[in-house]
Each structure stands twice: as C-alpha cells, then as structure tokens.
Amino acid sequence: MKTSRQVAVSEVEHVVVNSLQGKFGKEFDRDESSKTLITEDDLRGLEPGSKLRVAENVKFTALAQDIVNDLKIELIHKQARKSTAKVRSVAVGSDHGGFKMKEQLKAFLTDFGLNVRDFGTESEDAVDYPDFAHAVAKAVSGKQVDVGIIIDGAGIGSAMTANKVPNVRAAACYSTALAKNSREHNGANVLTLGAGQNSFEEVKQIVEAFISTDISEERHMKRVGKIDNIERQYRK
Numbered sequence: 246m247k248t249s250r251q252v253a254v255s256e257v258e259h260v261v262v263n264s265l266q267g268k269f270g271k272e273f274d275r276d277e278s279s280k281t282l283i284t285e286d287d288l289r290g291l292e293p294g295s296k297l298r299v300a301e302n303v304k305f306t307a308l309a310q311d312i313v314n315d316l317k318i319e320l321i322h323k324q325a326r327k328s329t330a331k332v333r334s335v336a337v338g339s340d341h342g343g344f345k346m347k348e349q350l351k352a353f354l355t356d357f358g359l360n361v362r363d364f365g366t367e368s369e370d371a372v373d374y375p376d377f378a379h380a381v382a383k384a385v386s387g388k389q390v391d392v393g394i395i396i397d398g399a400g401i402g403s404a405m406t407a408n409k410v411p412n413v414r415a416a417a418c419y420s421t422a423l424a425k426n427s428r429e430h431n432g433a434n435v436l437t438l439g440a441g442q443n444s445f446e447e448v449k450q451i452v453e454a455f456i457s458t459d460i461s462e463e464r465h466m467k468r469v470g471k472i473d474n475i476e477r478q479y480r481k
Contacts, residue, residue, distance in 0.1 A: 273298040278323040279351040279361070288312045296321055300355055323356065330357045331459040332391035338364040338381040340374035340403075343396030343440040346448060350394065353449055357456065362390055374398075378406035378437070385434050386412045393435040394452065400439035407435045411480065414472065419443060421454040428458040432469040 273296040277287050281300060285308045291297065293316045301322050305313065313320070335354055339347035344366055354361045364380040366372045374397040381393040385407075393415075395403040400417040407415035415435035416427035419442050427433035436455045438448055460466060 272296070273321050276352065278303075279348075279355050282306070283309050285309045285312055288316075288318070291316060291318060293317060294319070298323055329453075329457040330359060332359065332456050334360040334362070334390040334392075335456070336362045336364055336381045336384040336390040336393040337395070338377035338393070339366060339396040339440075340377060340398070341366060341369045341371050342398040343438070344369050346396050346438070346440045346445060349445055350396070350448065350452065353452070354456075359456070360390075374402050375406040378403035379410065382407035382410035382413045382415065382435060386410045391434070392456065394438065394455075395435065396438045396440050398439055398441045400437040400442065404435075404437040407437065411476065412473075414469070418451055418455065420447075421450050424451045424454040425458045428455055429460055429462075430465050430468075431472075432460045432465070 275291060275295065276298040277283055278298045278300045280287065281303060283299060283303055283305045285306065288297070288309055295316070296319045297313075298321045303322075312318070337347055337351060337354070347363070351361050351363060362384065364384065365377055374395075378395045378397070381395050384390050385393040393407070393413075395407060395415075397403045400419070404415045404417040407413050413435055414431060414433045415437055416423070416431065416433040417437045417439070418424040418427055419439065424436065427436070433455075436452065438451065443451065460469065
C-alpha cells in the first residue's frame with residue numbers, strides 16, 4: 246500500500262504545467278531552416294531562451310545576431326541529409342492553392358543541401374498560376390537553376406504554361422514512378438505538382454525521386470533530342 250507521500254510524489258512526477266504544455270518535448274520553438282539569411286523580422290516574437298531551428302550554414306544580419314545574443318536564443322542547426330540529388334539548385338513557385346505546400350517543400354529541399362530560389366507566391370491570396378509557372382520556367386530555361394518545381398491545384402495548368410518556354414520540359418507527376426520516368430526517359434527539368442492530388446508525405450517522395458534521377462541512356466537522350474528538334478521548328 247502506498248503512503249500519502251509516495252502518491253504525492255508519483256503524481257507530481259507526471260504533471261505538466263498547462264502553460265508549458267506547448268513547449269514540452271519540442272525540439273525547437275520556431276523553424277527558419279529554409280532561409281540562408283536571418284533578419285530581425287525572423288526573430289520577432291521569440292521569448293528569451295527560445296529554441297530556433299536554422300540551416301547549417303545560416304548567416305545573421307548584425308541586428309539579428311544582437312537579438313540572438315541578448316535573448317540567449319538557442320540555435321539548433323539542421324544537418325543536411327545524405328543527399329542522392331543529381332541537381333544542386335532548384336526554383337520553386339506556386340499559386341495560392343499550392344502556397345502552403347511550397348513553404349513546407351522549401352525546408353525539405355534544403356535538407357538535401359540544395360540552393361532553393363523561391364519565385365512566389367507569398368501568401369494564400371488569390372493569384373494566377375501562369376505568372377508563377379512562367380517565372381520558374383524562365384529560371385530553368387536561362388540556366389539560373391538546374392530544375393524547377395511548381396505547385397498549383399492540379400499541376401496541369403502549370404505544366405502547360407512552363408512548356409511554352411524554350412528549353413523547358415515540364416511533367417505533371419502524381420507518383421514516384423512517374424517522377425523517375427519523367428527524368429530518366431524524358432529529361433524533364435520542371436516538375437509540376439497538384440496540392441489537391443497528393444499529401445505532403447507523398448509529395449516528398451515524388452520530389453526526392455525527381456531530383457535523385459537523371460537521364461543517362463543514349464536511347465532516351467536521342468528521343469529527347471527529337472523533342473527539342475520539334476520545338477525548334479516552331480520558334481519564331
């Protein structure tokens with residue numbers, strides 16, 4: 246039979262004060278690991294002693310560094326995962342329907358050590374997907390990045406838009422098999438995704454398959470060359 250003291254100790258050991266429940270067991274209080282430069286705005290609202298997750302090689306503005314020091318903010322550096330990526334840089338873009346998934350995807354891509362360029366949109370306010378698909382496609386066409394990823398509701402409209410830009414081969418993919426095939430057989434350099442078609446867990450697998458695969462066999466290169474030749478026939 247437990248004494249009253251033993252019962253009291255047992256109960257205390259399992260109590261979590263309500264005001265601390267939100268932080269209990271959390272590895273960090275805010276995640277800014279998708280950014281390569283942290284400014285004072287990124288630290289706004291953090292309490293003294295907060296834990297901030299940042300990229301492995303992140304830099305701080307002078308004022309941001311002062312805030313980190315004054316508030317004694319603990320920095321948790323995200324380690325880049327062992328990368329199988331065949332690319333080094335990626336442009337991302339979305340319309341309002343794909344905004345949330347794009348923001349999540351940026352952090353996932355930086356885990357691979359990739360340089361990520363975000364071409365918008367910046368909120369869930371209604372916008373037109375062709376504007377952002379065009380921006381990403383131009384970055385790929387101009388070799389500013391190795392590949393592009395665009396997210397709208399279905400992924401189809403963005404693929405149509407991107408494929409109007411010279412030297413772009415965009416593929417709408419809803420599975421890892423399609424993503425691998427689009428790269429290995431068709432030399433796709435832009436991946437379009439539908440925020441309403443796949444969960445984020447599925448999207449992560451699709452994206453990893455896309456960036457980890459490359460075209461290598463001569464027979465596939467020959468066929469992609471024919472695609473490029475057809476495009477050239479219709480250029481003004």
